[in-house]
Amino acid sequence: MDAIVLLRDGLAAALTPGNLLWAFCGVLLGTAVGVLPGMGSAMAVALLLPVTFQMDPTSAFILFAGVYYGGMFGGATTSILLNTPGQASSIATTYEGHRMALGGRAPQALGTAVIGSFVASIIGTLVVALFAPTMVDFALKFGPGEYFALTVFSFVAVAAVVSGSVLRGVASLLIGLAIGLVGIDGQSGAPRFDFGSPVLLDGIDIVIVTVGLLALGEVLHVAARGRNAPDLASIRAGKPWLKRRDVRRSLPAWLRGTALGTAFGPIPGSGAEIPTFLSLGAERRLAKRREQRGGGESEFGKGAIEGVAGPEAANNGSAAGSLVPLLGLGLPTSATAAIMLAAFQQYGLQPGPVLFERNGDLVWTLLASLLIGSVLLLVINLPFAPLWARLLKLPKPYLYAGITLFSVLAVYAINASVVHLVMLIGVALLAFVMRHFGVPVAPALIGVVLGPIAESELRRALAASAGDLSILVDSGISLTLYALVLIAAFIPLVSRVRRLRAERRERETTGAGTS
Amino acid sequence: MTNRQNPAQPDDSAETAETAEPPPTAGDADATEPPAAAPAPDADPTPDAEAAHDPETAPWTGRTAWVFPGLVALFGAVAVWGALTIEAPPHSPPPGPGVVPGIVGALLLLVAARMVFVNLRVARRIREGAQAPGAPGVDWPPVGIIVLTLAVHVALLEPLGWLLSGALLFWGVAYAFGARTWVRDAVVSLSMSAAVQVGFSLGLGLNLPGGVLELVL
Known part of the structure; x- marks a missing residue:
């Protein structure tokens, strides 16, 4: 009860007309930056940090909260409309979201994303406010061994985004892992796969891979298909509001996504990618199971609204969850959290176990401003969803030329390096070859994002145990995760074998007559 | 060792189950018979001709079928070459910088080999009279x-x-x-x-x- 009273006081401090104006500006700015490919909320917050030096802490936090949520929604917007996610955490949204847009349901996809973000931020922030100490305890239990188990679990979630051949999915994942190997090895400092280029020592930036594989790869793929390509301009905006059926299907997905995001957000280093992919996988499985029970056809692969609602909620839930280690331990678990930490220090706040006691009022103000930010996001962006969807009405040559221009810009903005642009062209060509041969690019992205984490956690665990492999399985958390991996790998296998048997029987009986 | 290879475990078990399956209905979507306009096991069969060609499940045929396996093999070869040539700085803890590249490279080569195998099987079936599926051309x-x-x-x-x-x-x-x-x-x-x-x-x-x-x- 204490927490609720404190949160109310925080809200009272934060809710002034001036602060609301800051939140409004923040959401608009964040959405604008988030819409650019390769630029996510971390970039938006970083760009604004110097501006806030002049502001009082409360206004600054409110501005940050607005930018943060706006940036995440901006990323979802481009994922859905253009198949070009602005940041790693909106990759999971692209699969079903873009298919919904191609099917003329872009406003619904945007609507479910914005409401899902809202639901997740409200619930996530409240959960953080009420349970922060307990969550800190849980997060501290994650050592390298547990963390490696978590990444292995996420690799299995790859199965969630592969609809066709398992073999091609695995090939794509391995290519991603190989790309992730480039650069200085974080554990030993040895240069790997640098081919004598100093730029490659820093590794291949995730922005290059995302923009190349998804945005430019898409441009080349559409160009290659000529007149067979889906015509974006013919997408009709359709009715802007969610139908009751959409809400009924989104609601459980929002809640499941929120739970996943809030649970994984506090785990150091996990970021938002793992929960978004886990959520996408979970929704896909659930839809399939519902179909098997005869409860309505699974729309996955054709634009399922659950596949947008879940990951977007997970994304925002984990953003709230990542505040737990940030405030409770002073440990940033994502790029944005790291920038927020810098902002805290600027105001003389020292995040850590005593923060709640020493600077309680500011912490509660921050939590309150997150609530305000998410309400404003809903208010501002829900009416605009159909408007954003009209972006697709631009003439096709200009639309794709614009995507190309911003893709190049996003990569050049990393470090003003022309070598990065050469790498971008290489990755785009790889993506084009993969798309042409029907190899899914999603697993490659997962490999690039999570591969380095998996490797460093594995080697850190083994270094701690002096090479004893039993450290990987000596805790309840790891064992549970590996058990889930085995179950997740085993269930589709059994059902596939069963289905093939049934298919063969059918072919033997019907095929004899026709051929 | 077993734990380290866990990422690949679902794949490995899939392989064994696949090969255990009798040849006429091989378990992999790669090998779905070309003439059946074969939808993926988990894609819905749609009468729509446009939707029938799903590039993610269509088998590779003709000379271009070897492009992607070759690319995968190239990645694998580079990774294995790296694993063998990366020099670990002195006093670095046991699993050195070359171990993971080695595993990734070996798995890539394995996947490439498997792709070659699937391609050969598809080619044989086409020689036996099955109709080759038309792939969309590149503009x-x-x-x-x-x-x-x-x-x-x-x-x-x-x-x-x-x-x-x-x-x-x-x-x-x-x-x-x-x-x-x-x-x-x-x-x-x-x-x-x-x-x-x-x-x-x-x-x-x-x-x-x-x-x-x-x-x-």
Whole structure:
């Protein structure tokens, strides 16, 4: 009860007309930056940090909260409309979201994303406010061994985004892992796969891979298909509001996504990618199971609204969850959290176990401003969803030329390096070859994002145990995760074998007559 | 060792189950019989002819079938080569920097081999009279124009400056997508490029190269 009273006081401090104006500006700015490919909320917050030096802490936090949520929604917007996610955490949204847009349901996809973000931020922030100490305890239990188990679990979630051949999915994942190997090895400092280029020592930036594989790869793929390509301009905006059926299907997905995001957000280093992919996988499985029970056809692969609602909620839930280690331990678990930490220090706040006691009022103000930010996001962006969807009405040559221009810009903005642009062209060509041969690019992205984490956690665990492999399985958390991996790998296998048997029987009986 | 290979476990078990399956209905979507307009096991069979060709499940045929397995093998070979040649600095803890590249490389080679196997099986079935599926062709000219434009843009970015090379990039891609209204295209390209340059240098403090215009002004 204490927490609720404190949160109310925080809200009272934060809710002034001036602060609301800051939140409004923040959401608009964040959405604008988030819409650019390769630029996510971390970039938006970083760009604004110097501006806030002049502001009082409360206004600054409110501005940050607005930018943060706006940036995440901006990323979802481009994922859905253009198949070009602005940041790693909106990759999971692209699969079903873009298919919904191609099917003329872009406003619904945007609507479910914005409401899902809202639901997740409200619930996530409240959960953080009420349970922060307990969550800190849980997060501290994650050592390298547990963390490696978590990444292995996420690799299995790859199965969630592969609809066709398992073999091609695995090939794509391995290519991603190989790309992730480039650069200085974080554990030993040895240069790997640098081919004598100093730029490659820093590794291949995730922005290059995302923009190349998804945005430019898409441009080349559409160009290659000529007149067979889906015509974006013919997408009709359709009715802007969610139908009751959409809400009924989104609601459980929002809640499941929120739970996943809030649970994984506090785990150091996990970021938002793992929960978004886990959520996408979970929704896909659930839809399939519902179909098997005869409860309505699974729309996955054709634009399922659950596949947008879940990951977007997970994304925002984990953003709230990542505040737990940030405030409770002073440990940033994502790029944005790291920038927020810098902002805290600027105001003389020292995040850590005593923060709640020493600077309680500011912490509660921050939590309150997150609530305000998410309400404003809903208010501002829900009416605009159909408007954003009209972006697709631009003439096709200009639309794709614009995507190309911003893709190049996003990569050049990393470090003003022309070598990065050469790498971008290489990755785009790889993506084009993969798309042409029907190899899914999603697993490659997962490999690039999570591969380095998996490797460093594995080697850190083994270094701690002096090479004893039993450290990987000596805790309840790891064992549970590996058990889930085995179950997740085993269930589709059994059902596939069963289905093939049934298919063969059918072919033997019907095929004899026709051929 | 067993734990380290866990990422691949679902794949490994899938392989064994697949090969255990009798040949006529091989378990992999790669090997779905070409003539059946074969939908993936988990894709719904749709009567729509357009939807029937799903590139993610269509088997590879003809000479181009070897492109992707070759690419995977190349990645694998480079990774294995790296694993063998990376020098671990002295006193680094036991699993050195070459271990994970080695595992990834070996798995890549394994996947490439498996792809070759699937390709051979598909080719044999086509020889036995099964109908080869028609793959959608590639419209090469636009792809070539875009790649060329990108290359020219990258080459000219620093000497010529963002404004001109960016406009060139925009115009080139628009041209590849069929824009032929010369004046309007040029105006749109230049204004997009200029808007980006102004917006980013003033608004976000990101410096884009000025190039030749810097010398003139």
